[in-house]
Amino acid sequence: xxxxxxxxxxxxxxxxxxxxxxxxxxxxxxxxxxxxxxxxxxxxxxxxxxxxxxxxxxxxxxxxxxxxxxxxxxxxxxxxxxxxxxxxxxxxxxxxxxxxxxxxxxxxxxxxxxxxxxxxxxxxxxxxxxxxxxxxxxxxxxxxxxxxxxxxxxxxxxxxxxxxxxxxxxxxxxxxxxxxxxxxxxxxxxxx
Amino acid sequence: xxxxxxxxxxxxxxxxxxxxxxxxxxxxxxxxxxxxxxxxxxxxxxxxxxxxxxxxxxxxxxxxxxxxxxxxxxxxxxxxxxxxxxxxxxxxxxxxxxxxxxxxxxxxxxxxxxxxxxxxxxxxxxxxxxxxxxxxxxxxxxxxxxxxxxxxxxxxxxxxxxxxxxxxxxxxxxxxxxxxxxxxxxxxxxxxxxxxxxxxxxxxxxxxxxxxxxxxxxxxxxxxxxxxxxxxxxxxxxxxxxxxxxxxxxxxxxxxxxxxxxxxxxxxxxxxxxxxxxxxxxxxxxxxxxxxxxxxxxxxxxxxxxxxxxxxxxxxxxxxxxxxxxxxxxxxxxxxxxxxxxxxxxxxxxxxxxxxxxxxxxxxxxxxxxxxxxxxxxxxxxxxxxxxxxxxxxxxxxxxxxxxxxxxxxxxxxxxxxxxxxxxxxxxxxxxxxxxxxxxxxxxxxxxxxxxxxxxxxxxxxx
Numbered sequence: 030x031x032x033x034x035x036x037x038x039x040x041x042x043x044x045x046x047x048x049x050x051x052x053x054x055x056x057x058x059x060x061x062x063x064x065x066x067x068x069x070x071x072x073x074x075x076x077x078x079x080x081x082x083x084x085x086x087x088x089x090x091x092x093x094x095x096x097x098x099x100x101x102x103x104x105x106x107x108x109x110x111x112x113x114x115x116x117x118x119x120x121x122x123x124x125x126x127x128x129x130x131x132x133x134x135x136x137x138x139x140x141x142x143x144x145x146x147x148x149x150x151x152x153x154x155x156x157x158x159x160x161x162x163x164x165x166x167x168x169x170x171x172x173x174x175x176x177x178x179x180x181x182x183x184x185x186x187x188x189x190x191x192x193x194x195x196x197x198x199x200x201x202x203x204x205x206x207x208x209x210x211x212x213x214x215x216x217x218x219x220x221x
Numbered sequence: 222x223x224x225x226x227x228x229x230x231x232x233x234x235x236x237x238x239x240x241x242x243x244x245x246x247x248x249x250x251x252x253x254x255x256x257x258x259x260x261x262x263x264x265x266x267x268x269x270x271x272x273x274x275x276x277x278x279x280x281x282x283x284x285x286x287x288x289x290x291x292x293x294x295x296x297x298x299x300x301x302x303x304x305x306x307x308x309x310x311x312x313x314x315x316x317x318x319x320x321x322x323x324x325x326x327x328x329x330x331x332x333x334x335x336x337x338x339x340x341x342x343x344x345x346x347x348x349x350x351x352x353x354x355x356x357x358x359x360x361x362x363x364x365x366x367x368x369x370x371x372x373x374x375x376x377x378x379x380x381x382x383x384x385x386x387x388x389x390x391x392x393x394x395x396x397x398x399x400x401x402x403x404x405x406x407x408x409x410x411x412x413x414x415x416x417x418x419x420x421x422x423x424x425x426x427x428x429x430x431x432x433x434x435x436x437x438x439x440x441x442x443x444x445x446x447x448x449x450x451x452x453x454x455x456x457x458x459x460x461x462x463x464x465x466x467x468x469x470x471x472x473x474x475x476x477x478x479x480x481x482x483x484x485x486x487x488x489x490x491x492x493x494x495x496x497x498x499x500x501x502x503x504x505x506x507x508x509x510x511x512x513x514x515x516x517x518x519x520x521x522x523x524x525x526x527x528x529x530x531x532x533x534x535x536x537x538x539x540x541x542x543x544x545x546x547x548x549x550x551x552x553x554x555x556x557x558x559x560x561x562x563x564x565x566x567x568x569x570x571x572x573x574x575x576x577x578x579x580x581x582x583x584x585x586x587x588x589x590x591x592x593x594x595x596x597x598x599x600x601x602x603x604x605x606x607x608x609x610x611x612x613x614x615x616x617x618x619x620x621x622x623x624x625x626x627x628x629x630x631x632x633x634x635x636x637x638x639x640x641x642x643x644x645x646x647x648x649x650x651x652x653x654x655x656x657x658x659x660x661x662x663x664x665x666x667x668x669x670x671x672x673x674x675x676x677x678x679x680x681x682x683x684x
Binding site: 047048049051053054057058059061062063064065066076106107110111112113114115118133135136137140141144145181182183186194195197198199201202204205208209212216217218219221 | 236237239241242243245247249256257259260263264268270273299300301304305308309342344345350351352366367368369370371373374377378379380382384416417421447448450452473474475478479482514516532622623624625641643644645646649
């Protein structure tokens with residue numbers, strides 16, 4: 030499915046500055062109760078966001094008045110490690126997040142972000158600590174305010190244009206078919 | 222130019238290099254399960270798309286199925302779980318793919334049944350919307366975990382858009398100390414280099430220790446690569462791999478053609494890797510985790526270390542300097558895609574035989590597949606587990622993660638043969654210590670974290 034293009038975005042950046050925040054924390058498995066990519070936002074960070082059932086935990090960053098309406102999440106190393114559940118990204122997206130800034134990302138989580146129009150940015154720990162509460166991300170110029178950032182150009186293009194990867198790949202259908210014909214001769218047991 | 226095994230598999234599957242700089246990589250097999258595969262199938266069908274090669278897409282029911290012996294076809298472990306089971310069944314039929322359903326004799330955890338049925342083979346590319354797909358690299362396949370959207374992509378186009386990852390080789394030589402297993406080695410590696418230490422690399426495990434390992438031990442080692450932030454892990458196929466696969470349901474009909482190609486699947490002698498590590502097997506102790514990341518692992522004979530991860534230590538209810546073997550347990554679990562195969566069950570049963578678990582503890586064993594369960598029952602292992610006080614389940618991912626339903630009580634300290642000790646992973650406030658099946662068995666007997674060698678010194682606990 031195509032996504033909303035990401036060019037520039039200004040928003041409040043909520044800090045969750047721990048390392049190894051896993052997808053079980055982003056959305057616990059018990060919160061995934063239907064075969065759907067939506068209806069997940071209530072489960073976002075459920076383990077920390079609520080106390081005693083569904084009472085909001087005032088200590089959790091997203092429940093603090095300063096970070097109400099945050100659209101950017103800031104974290105440490107290896108954000109989104111663990112389970113492949115794309116529900117973590119769907120829940121973040123449904124909550125309103127457009128970007129995640131971290132020192133590094135879990136590999137599957139990172140690709141899930143790209144596939145859903147969420148911008149994952151890797152920055153050093155020192156740079157992350159200096160980010161103000163409200164920031165402007167410019168993916169065209171690859172800058173956060175005055176700070177430049179790197180991103181793979183294929184991922185950047187996918188986000189800038191909001192492309193659907195399946196549709197894009199299907200443009201190469203004849204190459205795929207030609208490959209399969211040739212491969213079938215070389216590795217027939219794979220196709221039997 | 223000298224190539225690594227991973228280079229060879231990458232080139233073999235490269236359809237073309239795209240203008241974006243990514244490679245279009247042909248995917249030989251897609252495996253799905255009801256938890257994340259159901260939504261991939263539904264989304265694909267709702268978009269009006271179909272699998273390019275439905276015969277090469279497989280789906281199992283493992284994550285939320287009931288683990289009760291008397292389970293029926295729609296029984297789930299979690300509230301509303303039957304929605305996932307039924308949606309997966311309906312969508313699999315509509316998509317024309319092979320479903321290994323709840324009551325199928327082949328049913329089990331995806332990474333247990335894929336090798337068991339001979340679906341994963343050396344030299345293949347195999348993907349699954351499940352992070353532990355790296356397990357299957359143990360057979361010499363390029364196998365990795367993806368999201369649900371990429372699973373749709375792999376089914377519909379027969380390919381994935383991939384950037385080639387960096388490459389790492391970890392060479393392990395020599396023999397383990399007595400009682401040390403592939404699980405201990407995996408935890409040792411993650412503890413040494415950190416949970417980010419795998420650097421998104423494709424890791425080849427090599428060396429004399431690996432060459433001497435059974436396929437099941439290799440599966441356990443590769444299983445934990447994702448906890449090490451690797452792209453995946455791979456082990457060069459050899460005679461042990463071919464012996465394992467021979468005669469299995471989906472093993473190649475053209476056995477000679479296939480095995481001749483498998484013999485070429487190894488890194489060239491002069492091939493270079495971006496990162497190389499060397500480990501002496503004799504340096505690896507029996508390991509157990511103390512914290513809430515798999516990197517928080519120490520020797521079972523060690524103590525809770527000094528740490529800056531206070532929230533992790535507090536969640537686990539530990540104090541610095543406490544001996545790991547002094548920690549009292551309320552639960553024990555043997556199962557999961559890490560350690561639920563027949564060799565794991567045999568190792569645990571050897572310790573449990575003639576003994577009984579501590580009276581304050583709940584212990585559960587869930588075989589990784591119904592085939593493993595049948596084999597264990599044929600060997601009488603189920604009797605040993607049950608007489609020792611273990612519950613004996615039907616195959617599934619079971620207590621490895623909590624999705625609602627039955628689990629250990631909040632605050633319970635659990636020794637577990639699984640792969641993740643994350644906060645809340647096994648249930649709200651459940652405290653998980655990861656270890657090998659033998660350590661789980663010995664600890665269940667002792668009622669505290671306990672090395673099998675300690676148990677032997679002290680004899681049985683009076684049963």
